[in-house]
Amino acid sequence: MKTEFNDKQIQILEVAQTLFAEKGFDGTSIRDISKIAKINIAMVSYYFGSKERLLESLVLFKTSGLKEQLVNLIEENLEPIEKINKLIDLYINRINCNRGIYRILHFEISSKKHVLDLDSFSELKKGNLKSLEHIIQEGQSKGVFRKDIVIPLITPTILGTFFHFQMNKPFFEEILNLKTESQYNNYIKNDLTKHIQQTIKALLIYEN
Amino acid sequence: MKTEFNDKQIQILEVAQTLFAEKGFDGTSIRDISKIAKINIAMVSYYFGSKERLLESLVLFKTSGLKEQLVNLIEENLEPIEKINKLIDLYINRINCNRGIYRILHFEISSKKHVLDLDSFSELKKGNLKSLEHIIQEGQSKGVFRKDIVIPLITPTILGTFFHFQMNKPFFEEILNLKTESQYNNYIKNDLTKHIQQTIKALLIYEN
Amino acid sequence: MKTEFNDKQIQILEVAQTLFAEKGFDGTSIRDISKIAKINIAMVSYYFGSKERLLESLVLFKTSGLKEQLVNLIEENLEPIEKINKLIDLYINRINCNRGIYRILHFEISSKKHVLDLDSFSELKKGNLKSLEHIIQEGQSKGVFRKDIVIPLITPTILGTFFHFQMNKPFFEEILNLKTESQYNNYIKNDLTKHIQQTIKALLIYEN
Amino acid sequence: MKTEFNDKQIQILEVAQTLFAEKGFDGTSIRDISKIAKINIAMVSYYFGSKERLLESLVLFKTSGLKEQLVNLIEENLEPIEKINKLIDLYINRINCNRGIYRILHFEISSKKHVLDLDSFSELKKGNLKSLEHIIQEGQSKGVFRKDIVIPLITPTILGTFFHFQMNKPFFEEILNLKTESQYNNYIKNDLTKHIQQTIKALLIYEN
DNA sequence: AATGAATGAGTGTTCATTCAT
């Protein structure tokens, strides 16, 4: 599958991301997409082949570059815990910018996995896990992280906390008294991120 | 909205839960439900009014009793950390048994909130939060929990970790080498639950 | 598959036959059918499941009864050659009344055979062949028909001649100077039928 | 309409013939043709004007030369019945090599007659008929053929028998136990051709 | 001379819902 898209394709992908985020994959029709993107209905099939292949392209489009960012992070000259914190920052930032696609990737895909060719996404997840593993093992060999950590369960805690917060946006807006969109986004950037960082740090360092 | 359902309604609700879990709300048609539940297509609209109101009923039906369980937990004679552990156990157990509905509640509902009357669910979440608050404050006054905890963010970490694991089932089955359904379920009951408990304990107790 | 149809289904089947005859199976849309039959577009799928299953139903509907007619013919007290002539009459008459379906059966189905469940039609053809066989063997044992006849090739000559005439209707209207529909139909009933009867008789009796 | 085609046009025509034979005119899309012929989608419209005009060109392309063959046949020094037999051979051979186009010409064209400019094809048929007429009249004047023959109905019997056999290929493969393609083709070349020749001979000679 | 991009109209089918019985 090609990974480069022209302007019109990108336009479609952006609209698709927004709508998928708002209404889910099944809840979004290509009519919706074409109407908002102001393109002909046939364009989606024409450019991407089908609605499902549009999703695949969207995944490819929006996840490109993450791997490089992680590799760069690993090679930075930072303490392990600082790398972890930066990685959490990176994750939340990226996902926050690409809400639609990540929501779909993590929560809609299980049922469609037989249909979608998402090996590339699986590879991405494995790569991410490897990066995390690398950082944690570095911390362990430096004697600052506990030895008995189940590394694959770290990511669910990082991303799961964030997603759960996002998915229950109206609820948290109410009980945390976040009245504007910017207050909400600031809360994510500051308080929620800090909470996740604190949680992971405690888990990595605290001796039960 | 009434909270009692007859046998046929319950039958529909159970099938709906299963299918919603498998294919999502939009991905499930009334036809699917009526075929598997072996009832007439018109029954869903007849009994519940519409597909969306069916979902509301499902929420009501499946979340009833949780509040009582939490209140009972609070009143047990246990150490705060033991209460937290038990609460995590309780959550994961319940959600694991009612996968469909919880998945929908947490990840599909935001987009439908304008349509669904989910005040009752919001109330439930607030009640849950209150129970958690109660336990944590008990631990704080006993001097075993840190004072600077943002309590509303504890639930996202507990549930988010679990959901993220669930939603990426195929991925974790592969990298954790869980070959059978029972191995997978055992991993949740033992390892994943322990991971979450450990995480929350570290967060509550560890002084940064 | 059920073989009884209600009024509306029959109405659809009749319209389908006409349109299939005029424009072929692929050339006819269910929109065309529904418009002319003055029914909702969804009715076709609703009643028959799909366009292809509509064709199957049409085959079933229009071929029913033929077998009985042939069996009755066999048992009549007639000379073999008279039975053959009557059988040709019967064929041409039936097919002429159900042009659409027979045309499709003989000329469109080969490419669709993997899709259509037409065992029943194949059975019909075998039954017809058996009836023909029976009559010819009777004639052979009476000493009036030749012994070296390849019976399965008789039907292609009977039906093929008729179909070829039909399919080239405009051509034959021109060269035979058949100006009205009734002239054309009369030509089939009299001259063409006689030609086919004469041909088959010559083939069955004439010693090379 | 021009009757000469360049290499690319011929390539398209060959592919079109194959696909029309397999799936019918309506069942074949320009996309199918262009994909298999490995040419641009727009080429068909560009070279031939439209899909229907492509069919017209195909007819022209594939029927050219037949007339000459027939004229040559007439002028050969053969007995009338031998000419008839040779003509049947010629027909079946040609048609067998150009199955697609003849099938369409005889069975799909009636419905499209308002659209297709097939005067040229009609001329061809008239020419063929004239050749047949010539041979038969020769036989009649030699006293070997009956005088009361309806000549225009001879062709339907020759071609119709063959087409009907072809169109019901799976059926005849089964009941005649023709297991391979070559067995099937041999049956046509030998048995079916002989059957048709015998039939026409009987018709032409046998006095009722 | 040839083609990639683009399109409006059309395809068969499924949807949640309504309604007469």
Place this chain on the structure above:
DNA sequence: CATGAATGAACACTCATTCAT
């Protein structure tokens, strides 16, 4: 009280064709 029949709207997708280059 319950349901089979029916429907209009929407679905994803394919069609033959056009047009700027």
